[in-house]
Amino acid sequence: MTSDEPAGDTRAGAFDQGEDPFERDLSGANYSIYECGTCENVVFTLGSGSNLTCHGEEMSEVTECGIDVNEPDLRQVLLDAFDLPKAGLDICLCVIGDGPLSPGEVADTLEYDRSTVSRYLNELVDIGLLEKSQLNRESGGVVNVYHSIDIERMRRETLIGFFVWAGEAASLIEEANITKEAYLQEGGSDGLQEVFWEEFRD
Amino acid sequence: MGESARKRRVLRALVDVTDESGGSVGVSRIAESVDCDPATVRSVLDSLRSYEFVKTTDDGRYEPTVTGREFLALDIDEGSFVVIDTSQDRSSS
Numbered sequence: 001m002t003s004d005e006p007a008g009d010t011r012a013g014a015f016d017q018g019e020d021p022f023e024r025d026l027s028g029a030n031y032s033i034y035e036c037g038t039c040e041n042v043v044f045t046l047g048s049g050s051n052l053t054c055h056g057e058e059m060s061e062v063t064e065c066g067i068d069v070n071e072p073d074l075r076q077v078l079l080d081a082f083d084l085p086k087a088g089l090d091i092c093l094c095v096i097g098d099g100p101l102s103p104g105e106v107a108d109t110l111e112y113d114r115s116t117v118s119r120y121l122n123e124l125v126d127i128g129l130l131e132k133s134q135l136n137r138e139s140g141g142v143v144n145v146y147h148s149i150d151i152e153r154m155r156r157e158t159l160i161g162f163f164v165w166a167g168e169a170a171s172l173i174e175e176a177n178i179t180k181e182a183y184l185q186e187g188g189s190d191g192l193q194e195v196f197w198e199e200f201r202d
Numbered sequence: 203m204g205e206s207a208r209k210r211r212v213l214r215a216l217v218d219v220t221d222e223s224g225g226s227v228g229v230s231r232i233a234e235s236v237d238c239d240p241a242t243v244r245s246v247l248d249s250l251r252s253y254e255f256v257k258t259t260d261d262g263r264y265e266p267t268v269t270g271r272e273f274l275a276l277d278i279d280e281g282s283f284v285v286i287d288t289s290q291d292r293s294s295s
Contacts, residue, residue: 092283099206099284100253106285121285130283135272137288143254143269145276148283 024065034059044166046159081165082127082158087112088120092129096148121146128157207280211236212246213255214274217266226263253286 026033034043036054043052043059052059078084087110094109095101103121107114124130124146131149134142148154215235219227229247233240247264250256255270278284 091285095283095285096281099282100209100286101284102252103285103287103289117285118287121287133276135269137254137269138257138267144287145273146283146285146287147276147278151279151282 022066022068024068026063026065033062035062036060044163077162081162082129084124084127084129085120087116088124088127091117091120092124092148100145128161129154204281206282206284208236208238208242209246209250210274210280212238212243213250213266213270216247216250216256216264217271217274220265226259226261226265228263232264252288254288255286 030046032045034045034052035041036059037057038055041054041059042062043054045052075086075089078089079086090110091106094106101109103114103117106112107117110117121130122132125132129149130146133145133147135145137143149157212232215232216227219231219235229240229244232247233243236243247256250270251258253269253273254267255273257265257267259265273286
């Protein structure tokens, strides 16, 4: 049996990795990324992105990614993008299809405190994933009804909401790249680390 | 039929039959209307009563409440997320 390991790159400045540099094949992904051959414009699309143009020319599809990226965890994505913790998602999944339920019934099913359920219901309303309606009680006062928005609207809003978050994240990365580039061009005397984190202080 | 759909159908049937008859309705009449056994319908009605969507009369018959009628008027899709919180103070919030 012969070894399939490729020979190391011997060009000056190259480093001998002893293995292929990382490349992620994007051809089977259910999203597409396109780039302009003239400027730095990059476009992401979930659907078909054919016929995208920039500077009067068709954009090229990016078929490989040279940086290793983590597989996203849905719970972390929902938390980072929408500040929606797992408990909020659990409540949604518990109720859909089996409702209406009372907050007590949801709490019993999920083994949460009733107050926790009430808190997350109102958070889901604040995020925009639920609506809250008030119905008149025959004996006076109101009954609160928490219900989901139209499913097509929810699908659209969550996708667009995530893209907004991703766009803000991409802007941060680009700003980080520009900060590093400016530092190198200006020959800064302070350490890059200090300058960098000063720029991105919380 | 899912639980969500069953609750909604029973409530809708109760409203329709009540409006048709002009008064409270017995379980068997509602069961006949939704083609479901009376024991299941009674269980659903008890659940709806806990949400204050349904009330019982002195003779054990059922009527929809204003709350129940307003809930149907929300026109929420079947199978949607719905949580009913009856624990609020008796004042608008």
